[in-house]
Amino acid sequence: MIYMRAILAIFLLIGFAGSTFAQGTQIPFGGYEHNASLPVEVISDALEVDQETGNATFVGNVVIGQGEMRLNASKVVVEYKTGVNQTGGKISRMVASGGVILVNGPEAAEADEAVYSIDNAEITMSGNVILTQGNNALSSTQMVVDLNTGRAQMTGRVKTILQPEN
Structure with missing residues (x-):
């Protein structure tokens, strides 16, 4: 009986892991809807402004806050x-x-680069993306977060590490 349960658990885990390694995996991110119309606060060590383009470049220990998001x-x-x-x-x-x-x-993600499109309320993270949710971790090449729905889509060789509950 114990042997049969172990085999069943392995098949369930393989089935779940197989779907997790698919090219596109949708996951919850942030647990709530984000309000992209809130003010954006930027803190940095230095600021450079390009008069031709009007772009502002913040350099050194940059922290951006909008609502609960950092x-x-x-x-x-x-x-x-x-x-x-x-x-x-x-x-x-x-x-x-x-x-x-x-x-x-409650979630945190790391990447080499991120682009936050204000109008679309969407953040695209790329390059060595790692997402942690409690004790679980997911990695991929790219993650697109829809802040309107609180959902993320991970693509590019998605890998998941699941921690069993004790």
């Missing part, structure tokens, strides 16, 4: 909307690089 990186370029109907000061997107860490609620 993003840390070595460098963040803030790109502003341009065009005939655009007024100054509207952020289009933020591009973070260098040891990017994103914390939203």
